[in-house]
Amino acid sequence: MTxxxxxxxxxxxxxxxxxxxxxxALESHEAACVLNAGDADAHLxxxxxxxxRDPAGPYHVxxxxxxxxxxxxxxxxxPEPVPRGVEFASVIRSDVPVVIQHTRLDARDAEISxxxxxxxSAAGEGA
Amino acid sequence: MTxxxxxxxxxxxxxxxxxxxxxxALESHEAACVLNAGDADAHLxxxxxxxxRDPAGPYHVxxxxxxxxxxxxxxxxxPEPVPRGVEFASVIRSDVPVVIQHTRLDARDAEISxxxxxxxSAAGEGA
Amino acid sequence: MTxxxxxxxxxxxxxxxxxxxxxxALESHEAACVLNAGDADAHLxxxxxxxxRDPAGPYHVxxxxxxxxxxxxxxxxxPEPVPRGVEFASVIRSDVPVVIQHTRLDARDAEISxxxxxxxSAAGEGA
Amino acid sequence: MTxxxxxxxxxxxxxxxxxxxxxxALESHEAACVLNAGDADAHLxxxxxxxxRDPAGPYHVxxxxxxxxxxxxxxxxxPEPVPRGVEFASVIRSDVPVVIQHTRLDARDAEISxxxxxxxSAAGEGA
Numbered sequence: 001m002t003x004x005x006x007x008x009x010x011x012x013x014x015x016x017x018x019x020x021x022x023x024x025a026l027e028s029h030e031a032a033c034v035l036n037a038g039d040a041d042a043h044l045x046x047x048x049x050x051x052x053r054d055p056a057g058p059y060h061v062x063x064x065x066x067x068x069x070x071x072x073x074x075x076x077x078x079p080e081p082v083p084r085g086v087e088f089a090s091v092i093r094s095d096v097p098v099v100i101q102h103t104r105l106d107a108r109d110a111e112i113s114x115x116x117x118x119x120x121s122a123a124g125e126g127a
Numbered sequence: 128m129t130x131x132x133x134x135x136x137x138x139x140x141x142x143x144x145x146x147x148x149x150x151x152a153l154e155s156h157e158a159a160c161v162l163n164a165g166d167a168d169a170h171l172x173x174x175x176x177x178x179x180r181d182p183a184g185p186y187h188v189x190x191x192x193x194x195x196x197x198x199x200x201x202x203x204x205x206p207e208p209v210p211r212g213v214e215f216a217s218v219i220r221s222d223v224p225v226v227i228q229h230t231r232l233d234a235r236d237a238e239i240s241x242x243x244x245x246x247x248s249a250a251g252e253g254a
Numbered sequence: 255m256t257x258x259x260x261x262x263x264x265x266x267x268x269x270x271x272x273x274x275x276x277x278x279a280l281e282s283h284e285a286a287c288v289l290n291a292g293d294a295d296a297h298l299x300x301x302x303x304x305x306x307r308d309p310a311g312p313y314h315v316x317x318x319x320x321x322x323x324x325x326x327x328x329x330x331x332x333p334e335p336v337p338r339g340v341e342f343a344s345v346i347r348s349d350v351p352v353v354i355q356h357t358r359l360d361a362r363d364a365e366i367s368x369x370x371x372x373x374x375s376a377a378g379e380g381a
Numbered sequence: 382m383t384x385x386x387x388x389x390x391x392x393x394x395x396x397x398x399x400x401x402x403x404x405x406a407l408e409s410h411e412a413a414c415v416l417n418a419g420d421a422d423a424h425l426x427x428x429x430x431x432x433x434r435d436p437a438g439p440y441h442v443x444x445x446x447x448x449x450x451x452x453x454x455x456x457x458x459x460p461e462p463v464p465r466g467v468e469f470a471s472v473i474r475s476d477v478p479v480v481i482q483h484t485r486l487d488a489r490d491a492e493i494s495x496x497x498x499x500x501x502s503a504a505g506e507g508a
Contacts, residue, residue, distance in 0.1 A: 003136055003218060003249045009384055011416040011449060011482040012497060035138040035176060035216040049416060049449045068138060068176045068216035089416040089449035089480075091384060099216075099247045101138040106495055111365060114233055114242040115495040116139060120480045120502075121247075122384045130263055130345060130376045162265040162303060162343040195265060195303045195343035226343075226374045228265040238492060241360055241369040243266055248374075257390055257472060257503045289392040289430060289470040322392060322430045322470035353470075353501045355392040368487055368496040370393055375501075 002038040004097035007122040013048070013088040015074055016108050028108060030073045032092065032119070033101040036063040042094045048082055049089040056080055063098065070103075092119070129165040131224035134249040140175070140215040142201055143235050155235060157200045159219065159246070160228040163190040169221045175209055176216040183207055190225065197230075219246070256292040258351035261376040267302070267342040269328055270362050282362060284327045286346065286373070287355040290317040296348045302336060303343040310334055317352065324357075346373070383419040385478035388503040394429070394469040396455055397489050409489060411454045413473065413500070414482040417444040423475045429463055430470040437461055444479065451484075473500070 016028040036042040042065075045058040059076045063069045073082050073090075082088065092100060100119040105112055143155040163169040169192075172185040186203045190196045200209050200217075209215065219227060227246040232239055270282040290296040296319075299312040313330045317323045327336050327344075336342065346354060354373040359366055397409040417423040423446075426439040440457045444450045454463045454471075463469065473481060481500040486493055 003134060004247070007384060009416055009418065009480045011414040011480050012412075012451070012484050013414075013449075014451075031139075033138040033140075033214075033216065035136055035218070037136065037174075037176065037216075037218050047418075049418065049447060051448060051450060055447055066176060066182055067178060068140075068214060069178060070139070070141075070214040087414075087449060087451040089414065089418075091416070091418050099136045099138050101244065101247075102497075103139050103242070104495065104497070106493065108493070111238040111492040112233065112235070112240050113367070113493050113495045114231065114240045115369075115484070115497040116229075116231070116242040117244045117371065117482065117498045118247055120385070120482075120499055130261060131374070158266075160265040160267075160341075160343065162263055162345070164263065164301075164303065164343075164345050193303060193309055194305060195267075195341065196305060197266070197268075197341040226263045226265050228371065228374075230266050230369070238365040239360065239362070239367050240494070241358065241367045242496075243356075243358070243369040244371045244498065245374055257388060258501070285393075287392040287394075287468075287470065289390055289472070291390065291428075291430065291470075291472050320430060320436055321432060322394075322468065323432060324393070324395075324468040353390045353392050355498065355501075357393050357496070365492040366487065366489070366494050368485065368494045370483075370485070370496040371498045372501055 002097045004099040005121040006094050006097055008092045008100040008119040010102045010119045011089045013073065013090055015082060015084040016106055017084055029105050031070050031103045033070045033103060034063050035068045035099045036065060038096050039065050040096050041065050042096045042098050044092055044094045046076065047091045051087055129224040131226040132248040133221050133224055135219045135227040135246040137229045137246045138216045140200065140217055142209060142211040143233055144211055156232050158197050158230045160197045160230060161190050162195045162226045163192060165223055166192050167223050168192050169223045169225050171219055171221045173203065174218045178214055256351045258353040259375040260348050260351055262346045262354040262373040264356045264373045265343045267327065267344055269336060269338040270360055271338055283359050285324050285357045287324045287357060288317050289322045289353045290319060292350055293319050294350050295319050296350045296352050298346055298348045300330065301345045305341055383478045385480040386502040387475050387478055389473045389481040389500040391483045391500045392470045394454065394471055396463060396465040397487055398465055410486050412451050412484045414451045414484060415444050416449045416480045417446060419477050420446050421477050422446050423477045423479050425473055425475045427457065428472045432468055
């Protein structure tokens with residue numbers, strides 16, 4: 001059984017400068033949590049949009065069948081790392097339906113702060 | 128009157144290690160807040176997805192007619208507890224329409240941090 | 255011009271115990287932010303659902319034409335105050351389309367924590 | 382390729398009093414993150430709604446083709462600045478489809494707090 005859509009967008013994106021003083025779980029990060037509840041592997045393409053330059057990507061990511069991947073944007077390396085301290089947005093396309101949620105953990109201060117939302121699913125647009 | 132859908136998904140899920148030093152209300156938790164506004168009891172099945180193993184479940188939960196249940200994932204015990212410190216996602220199916228919202232309270236630091244979002248409702252997929 | 259829906263639901267609800275030590279803007283609260291962008295006054299009915307008792311309400315609230323109201327649940331008094339420290343959920347019905355967003359400010363600790371999400375709009379259910 | 386809708390609403394809005402003690406990135410702000418993934422520039426009009434006065438605007442904002450703009454409400458100046466310490470809401474109309482996410486960073490305390498949600502998209506209402 002499949003659940004979700006094939007096209008998603010996350011207008012908000014920002015990687016805080018790396019703090020480096022706490023472990024990976026408590027380090028500032030920006031994540032796209034992808035759920036592939038279906039029986040086929042999902043092949044995703046991320047395109048990253050900026051304020052004043054052409055988009056970057058595509059970045060290729062695979063989420064196996066019946067698995068979830070909490071992808072951190074600072075783990076995207078190819079074709080280029082996502083710059084820090086710069087506002088960005090993303091469009092994600094998959095060859096099978098998936099569900100995507102956006103989460104940020106900000107650890108610039110002594111205390112972490114969290115935010116999350118479902119990504120925008122383009123139901124009527126090739127989804 | 129009924130309101131909601133029968134199939135929901137929450138791509139983000141993570142149980143922080145148990146802190147143990149504060150009361151239950153201020154302890155780190157991950158919750159699926161379920162509203163059953165209808166006149167029939169809702170029988171839910173939770174399926175939990177992981178990064179690198181087969182899904183767990185189903186977990187059976189009942190939300191009586193015209194009641195709400197703020198289900199904490201760390202209260203799921205049968206068939207197995209949801210592991211801590213591991214990324215997961217969930218799919219929830221109900222036999223009657225419900226509405227589901229996802230909330231996390233993180234109390235790893237001295238100060239709590241909150242995040243919330245509506246879960247994804249699969250309107251066109253058996254919902 | 256109208257924008258929105260007539261039926262909304264917020265599965266998550268919880269009023270922290272009153273802190274009382276800071277001003278109203280920094281006091282813990284739970285709010286339903288209602289936007290009425292249309293040219294007719296909106297007459298809303300809130301129904302509050304609980305875990306183990308019958309629902310409370312209806313609570314009657316008016317949002318004038320082309321106005322917004324950030325309604326705090328602790329301001330609901332008639333027919334009964336919303337209890338504190340108890341999990342609840344809400345269904346809101348309006349006679350004209352509105353848009354509703356749910357926000358919590360938690361000030362139990364020294365530092366505030368925020369969370370927000372759009373409410374669930376029942377597009378196909380009398381909306 | 383286009384993705385998104387032409388009409389959006391954000392019921393929650395509030396600009397904390399300016400703190401002035403930290404840099405721009407850590408200063409309290411309220412933002413509408415706009416993604417224009419299409420091949421044509423997007424011309425947006427913001428209308429700001431209040432509790433007890435007529436709406437302000439329209440504010441005109443352009444987001445170039447294949448770019449994102451994280452618009453801070455405190456940067457809106459013409460026809461009038463958005464008042465601080467006052468609850469507001471907004472409706473955004475664009476001549477081409479865009480996707481909009483609402484984010485607040487509150488830095489009134491020593492530690493920041495974040496919240497985010499997708500804006501409401503009026504799919505069936507001229508979108």
